[in-house]
Amino acid sequence: IxxxxxxxxxxxxxxxxxxxxxxxxxxxxxxxxxxxxxxxxxxxxxxxxxxKYGLISQLASSIGHEIRNPLSSLAIHTEIIKNMVGKSIRDPDRLQKIHKSLHILNVEIERLQSMIDQFFNLAKSREIELSYENINDLIEETIALVQQQAYERNIRIQCQYANHVPMVKISRDKIKQVIINIILNSFDAMPEGGDLRIRTVHEDGRVKIAIQDTGLGIPEDIQQHIFEFYFTTKENGGGIGLAISRKIVEAHEGELYFESREGKGTTFYIDLPTNVN
Ligand SMILES: Nc1ncnc2c1ncn2[C@@H]1O[C@H](COP(=O)(O)OP(=O)(O)OP(=O)(O)O)[C@@H](O)[C@H]1O
Ligand SMILES: [Mg+2]
Known part of the structure; x- marks a missing residue:
């Protein structure tokens, strides 16, 4: 080394x-x-x-893209070299050696390409399952998972549900993951305890989940960064939670956004359309 x-x-x-x-x-x-x-x-x-975040399949597909591009460039250029050496090198012995090396290069490139394809397909094959869900029930279920932690952190959770929310076609597990990510962030923002208010609203053909905390708030100068991958202000944070959450919500043709005031608290909104195919 x-x-x-x-x-x-x-x-x-x-x-x-x-x-x-x-x-x-x-x-x-x-x-x-x-x-x-x-x-x-x-x-x-x-x-x-x-x-840690079960993100491996996402990572796999992005790596797939990243590796495929230079690989195809390698394949093209070995082809170019092959054509050029055939015209410019007279010594048959050398020419044979060069062709042999180029052949090895080609074989290896193809091998890598098929490896990447297999890996890529594997990553893609984990299809997301969509089902019609009642958002209010889903929230109740999710809260049950964090209730104990809330209690230990001196945080009170209150819910206010809209009546007659339509069923929404979603990936149950993924939306649950988004809600958990946002709730856990709120917990972190209330180190001394506080109130967490969760509301659902149904209007204009959309179902909106609002998750409001009485925490520290998000300083204005970092507000534009919080959805970036690996952006974190926490010592043990990964900076993954919100980045992945936004991707999930956008995959549902919805929107994830927030309002925040330093020292007052933050509200995150998960805004989902009800008529997704
Ligand atoms: N409710 C909130 N109140 C205050 N700041 C928040 C809130 N939610 C998110 N943030 C800020 O946004 C940053 C990014 O959040 P994100 O969930 O993506 O990552 P993280 O919580 O730091 O790490 P991870 O979720 O991967 O464990 C946080 O580090 C924090 O600074
Ligand atoms: Mg987080």
Whole structure:
């Protein structure tokens, strides 16, 4: 392992591998292979965070995209090189070696491509199940999961349900996860305890869930960042909860937004359409 100093002054830890290339004349070349350990460490950390939140399939599909693009570029350029060397290199012995290497490159690229495809399909195949749900019942059920924690943290939960809310077509588990994420954030925002008010509203063909806390509020200068992946102000936070929640709500063609005043509290709104196909 080596520590390299980059031109901009930053340092990076790399692991160096060497590989000799031999032919019948003996060693004809050496390949140095540098592995950026910092990057790998960062990827591992992201992986851990993501596993924690069952996010792995999302991560898999984004990695799938990220790897497919350079892979197809590799495939195209090996093809270009193949055409060019055929015209510019006369020595048949060398030409044969180059073609052999290019063939290996092609085979490896294809192997990676099919690996990525399999992985990608695996990630995609976990279909989300939609069902018609009564939002009020879903909230009751969700509160039951956090009631004990609320009690321990000296937080009172009050509910106010709209009458006759229509059934909403949703992924039950995912919307439950969103509600839990928001409630747990509210708990964190009320370290001395407080009130959590949950309301449902039915208007204009939409069902709205409002989750209001009497916590610290969200400082104005960070308000625009709270939905970003890995944005957190907590020592042990992952910065995942709201990012994933917004994705889930948007996947339901709904909206997730908030109002907040520092020192007063915050209200999050989960706004869902009732006529989704
Ligand atoms: N109800 C709230 N009151 C005050 N600040 C909040 C509230 N909800 C979210 N935040 C702020 O938004 C940030 C991002 O929230 P998010 O749920 O995405 O991540 P986290 O709670 O920090 O970590 P994780 O949810 O991954 O454990 C929080 O760190 C906090 O600063
Ligand atoms: Mg959170």
């Amino acid at each position: 080596l520590t390299l100093k980059l031109p901009d002054g930053a340092t990076v830890n790399v692991q160096v591998h060497t590989m000799g290339i031999t032919d019948h004349h003996g060693v004809s070349g050496v390949i140095f292979y540098f592995k950026n350990l910092g990057l790998i460490h960062e990827l591992e950390q992201n992986l851990h965070r993501s596993m």
